[in-house]
Amino acid sequence: MKRYAWAAIGGILAGAILTTQVAGPLIAQESARSAGVYEQLDLFGDIFERIRSQYVEEVDETDLIESAINGMLTSLDPHSSYLSPEDAAQMRTQTKGEFGGLGIEVTQEEGFVKVVSPMDGTPADTAGIEAGDFITHVDGESLLGLTLDDAVKMMRGPVGSEIVVTVVREGTDEPFDVSIIRDTIELTAVRSRTEGDSVVLRVITFSDQTYPKLVENLNEQVEAAGGIDNVNGFIIDLRNNPGGLLNQAIEVSDAFLDEGEIVSTRGRDVADSDRFNATEGDLAQGKPIVVLINGGSASASEIVAGALQDHRRAIVIGTKSFGKGSVQTVMPVRGDGAMRLTTARYYTPSGRSIQTLGVSPDIVVQQPRRDPDAEIEEEDDSPARPLRSEADLRGAISNDSVSEDERKIILDEQAAAEEAAKLRDEDYQLAYAIDILKGLSALRTGD
Numbered sequence: 001m002k003r004y005a006w007a008a009i010g011g012i013l014a015g016a017i018l019t020t021q022v023a024g025p026l027i028a029q030e031s032a033r034s035a036g037v038y039e040q041l042d043l044f045g046d047i048f049e050r051i052r053s054q055y056v057e058e059v060d061e062t063d064l065i066e067s068a069i070n071g072m073l074t075s076l077d078p079h080s081s082y083l084s085p086e087d088a089a090q091m092r093t094q095t096k097g098e099f100g101g102l103g104i105e106v107t108q109e110e111g112f113v114k115v116v117s118p119m120d121g122t123p124a125d126t127a128g129i130e131a132g133d134f135i136t137h138v139d140g141e142s143l144l145g146l147t148l149d150d151a152v153k154m155m156r157g158p159v160g161s162e163i164v165v166t167v168v169r170e171g172t173d174e175p176f177d178v179s180i181i182r183d184t185i186e187l188t189a190v191r192s193r194t195e196g197d198s199v200v201l202r203v204i205t206f207s208d209q210t211y212p213k214l215v216e217n218l219n220e221q222v223e224a225a226g227g228i229d230n231v232n233g234f235i236i237d238l239r240n241n242p243g244g245l246l247n248q249a250i251e252v253s254d255a256f257l258d259e260g261e262i263v264s265t266r267g268r269d270v271a272d273s274d275r276f277n278a279t280e281g282d283l284a285q286g287k288p289i290v291v292l293i294n295g296g297s298a299s300a301s302e303i304v305a306g307a308l309q310d311h312r313r314a315i316v317i318g319t320k321s322f323g324k325g326s327v328q329t330v331m332p333v334r335g336d337g338a339m340r341l342t343t344a345r346y347y348t349p350s351g352r353s354i355q356t357l358g359v360s361p362d363i364v365v366q367q368p369r370r371d372p373d374a375e376i377e378e379e380d381d382s383p384a385r386p387l388r389s390e391a392d393l394r395g396a397i398s399n400d401s402v403s404e405d406e407r408k409i410i411l412d413e414q415a416a417a418e419e420a421a422k423l424r425d426e427d428y429q430l431a432y433a434i435d436i437l438k439g440l441s442a443l444r445t446g447d
Contacts, residue, residue: 113135122183166178192221199218203301234287237430291305294318295358315362
């Protein structure tokens, strides 16, 4: 019995020694880390007091602290930031589809302000600002070295006021100035039209309005065409769409999918990960879909393009998208401000991350760039020499294999094809998408 008692006591002592040897250093390490953090906070307090009492000019203490908080967040990645109460209110307004400014979505790349995309119909779009442009100066003042928020504040101003931005554009030898008149930006989330037998759905942004407006516009165009049987397919135009609300991207994707994963998000903690699946119901009723993207298609746009591409529900054409594959969560903080923090990466149904890589189109189609220095050429008023065909030749024999009604149908089809060809000069990528839909529709009809 004594032997067992001593063995038990020995086991307890050994366990105590082992716990001390393992847990002791860990506790000490954690204590040292905590002490280091508190020392850094004390350092911050010392520097704050020095600035407040000894800086050459009197400073606003609130501005100092907000700048420090923002500096901490912006050091993490280009999309995390602090929103002052004013900025937080403006962001909430923007997601509802109306705000003031130039109408451009920007990011920061190696210290430079880069245009993600100009928004349709906004002052920046009208002035010719393009996705991929770098803005180096505002009214002659350099933006280099400023935080993104500070650069954006320089571009804000009263509605109706003029701003001159200096732009550096790939393929253009010299920087050039662009004058823009600030305006209230009222974004229509979705616009639509019919080109021939194809319905074009232009998704401009992912705000609270996007999904309901998409449904409304799609139904209007189908009804105007006389029913879904008279539509050969749909084009979802996501070019220069900077993204927006994640839930809207999921709803838009779900609108054209019957089942399967739409997107998954993976955070630092497994508990922060999520997966979103499609529900039954396809607004396009199985008709072919073409998705248009370019370098200005970012975030929520890439979720939609990636989901429809991975499920083979759509052919994606255009150029590689922007490559923003991260999720930002806006968290309210005390004082009516907010914190925009990157909390997860998102993945397409096939498990690929778009972060920095973007969505690669199935068919690469470049859009000709606008040349800011191009001079407007005078129109040539002289009539073009008409092209002659067999039908124009004197004495040509008639075609007796078709009736007059069939002949009229053929001529109408030729006129429609010629009208569609004119679109190539206006929007080459869209014209290409329409041609793809025609081909897909012909194949389906053949089946």
